[in-house]
Amino acid sequence: MAKIKVKKVRSAINRTKRQKLTLEALGLKKIGQVVEHDATPNILGMVKKVEHLVSVEEA
Helix, strand or coil: CCCEEEEEEECCCCHHHHHHHHHHHCCCCCCCCCEEEEEEHHHHHHHHCCCCCEEECCC
């Protein structure tokens, strides 16, 4: 399974509750924090919903 690194690059202030919960579910709390996940359809869908707040690269 491919891995991806997700980095939070923008604040969740003034974002919808759904977007805030998605960031939290991905394990992102602070700006600059990086987490690594398997590239499953579930994770890719979550990243797609908050793509304007995060950056993604293949690990």
